[in-house]
Amino acid sequence: MKRRDFICGAACFLGGIGLSEIKNKLNSPPKPTITKPEDYPKLEDELGGFTVCLATHCNLNCKGCDTYSPLAGKGEFITIEQFTKDITKLKELAPEREFHFAFLGGEPLLNPDVIPILKLKHKLYPNSNSDLLTNGILLNTMNDDFWQTIKDSNINLCITKYPINIDRTIYEKKAQQYGINIRYDIPRANKLFDINTHEVISEDYEQDGFPWGKNIIDLTGSQDYVEKRYNCHHIGYTHYCRGNIYYCYVHAYIQSFINYFKVNIPITKDDYIKIADVKDISDIDRFLSVPKPLCRFCKQCHNTCYGGNPLEWDFSKREITEWT
Numbered sequence: 505m506k507r508r509d510f511i512c513g514a515a516c517f518l519g520g521i522g523l524s525e526i527k528n529k530l531n532s533p534p535k536p537t538i539t540k541p542e543d544y545p546k547l548e549d550e551l552g553g554f555t556v557c558l559a560t561h562c563n564l565n566c567k568g569c570d571t572y573s574p575l576a577g578k579g580e581f582i583t584i585e586q587f588t589k590d591i592t593k594l595k596e597l598a599p600e601r602e603f604h605f606a607f608l609g610g611e612p613l614l615n616p617d618v619i620p621i622l623k624l625k626h627k628l629y630p631n632s633n634s635d636l637l638t639n640g641i642l643l644n645t646m647n648d649d650f651w652q653t654i655k656d657s658n659i660n661l662c663i664t665k666y667p668i669n670i671d672r673t674i675y676e677k678k679a680q681q682y683g684i685n686i687r688y689d690i691p692r693a694n695k696l697f698d699i700n701t702h703e704v705i706s707e708d709y710e711q712d713g714f715p716w717g718k719n720i721i722d723l724t725g726s727q728d729y730v731e732k733r734y735n736c737h738h739i740g741y742t743h744y745c746r747g748n749i750y751y752c753y754v755h756a757y758i759q760s761f762i763n764y765f766k767v768n769i770p771i772t773k774d775d776y777i778k779i780a781d782v783k784d785i786s787d788i789d790r791f792l793s794v795p796k797p798l799c800r801f802c803k804q805c806h807n808t809c810y811g812g813n814p815l816e817w818d819f820s821k822r823e824i825t826e827w828t
């Protein structure tokens with residue numbers, strides 16, 4: 505059994521780990537003429553970590569957001585009750601596994617249960633490596649219990665530094681006071697925006713970093729989804745959302761895109777697995793090991809992120825072309 509490394513932050517979305525490993529296993533990827541799961545070439549995987557979707561919506565609304573959060577309206581939260589049920593069940597099913605966690609969304613700090621959720625994770629998985637990814641907007645409003653929980657739970661605080669005028673000195677001081685290291689993930693940008701009016705407040709601005717881009721949805725659903733299983737570098741970054749386990753962020757969040765644009769993208773029972781229905785941890789491992797029909801609608805290409813389509817960072821206008 506192979507256990508995939510699970511790294512978080514933008515690097516997780518942008519990185520290409522495990523790809524050559526996968527390619528070495530299978531030089532000629534199969535075509536979707538294979539219809540029976542038992543006929544798929546074996547590519548064993550096991551649940552080693554997952555991102556926890558704390559909220560599907562967001563308070564920033566970036567153009568072409570990977571998680572379709574500008575389209576999510578009021579969105580959905582995972583509650584402490586649901587998290588308790590699911591995480592306790594996983595612990596019972598696989599007591600020996602130390603999962604890696606990444607708490608994100610959408611914007612995770614919008615979830616009113618964020619503190620008890622982080623505390624419970626630490627209680628059940630005190631040695632696991634965990635990250636919290638946030639846009640930082642709400643950090644100045646977080647109370648001492650939040651900062652103490654981040655410290656006590658060994659959570660890596662990963663803040664995406666968007667080109668917006670927020671005061672970062674207040675939370676940086678708080679983090680320093682609690683002995684918390686902040687990791688900044690920096691998207692490339694050459695304009696600074698006002699967070700309230702969305703107007704450009706400086707054209708004379710430069711931040712170098714990872715490229716912003718769009719991951720293209722293929723509305724015709726004609727992508728080779730079996731081939732994606734073997735070549736898409738997003739596989740291995742399993743997502744937990746609404747009590748379900750999903751292959752990747754597209755599968756976990758695409759419902760917001762479907763609802764907003766009223767497009768016909770079917771999410772079938774083969775595309776997710778409900779933790780409440782799992783009888784054995786190998787059910788999830790098997791689920792992660794086989795191709796998923798929903799990948800027919802995603803143009804994510806091999807090796808490159810966002811199908812090579814760069815976008816300039818800006819606020820979303822909620823136009824379908826940001827994702828197609």
Ligand SMILES: C[S@@+](CC[C@H](N)C(=O)[O-])C[C@H]1O[C@@H](n2cnc3c(N)ncnc32)[C@H](O)[C@@H]1O
Nearest residue numbers: 514568569570609610611637638639664716717
């Ligand atoms: C989906 S966000 C969720 C957490 C939080 N709202 C944030 O933005 O940090 C996680 C990461 O995905 C990256 N991301 C999302 N959409 C992207 C895009 N279209 N291009 C590049 N990176 C993107 C973000 O920059 C962030 O580092």
Ligand code: SF4
Nearest residue numbers: 562565566569610639
């Ligand atoms: S901050 Fe931007 S990238 Fe992160 S969830 Fe919100 S809209 Fe998406």
Ligand code: SF4
Nearest residue numbers: 736738752754799802
């Ligand atoms: S939908 Fe499929 S092809 Fe697209 S990112 Fe997810 S796993 Fe990769």
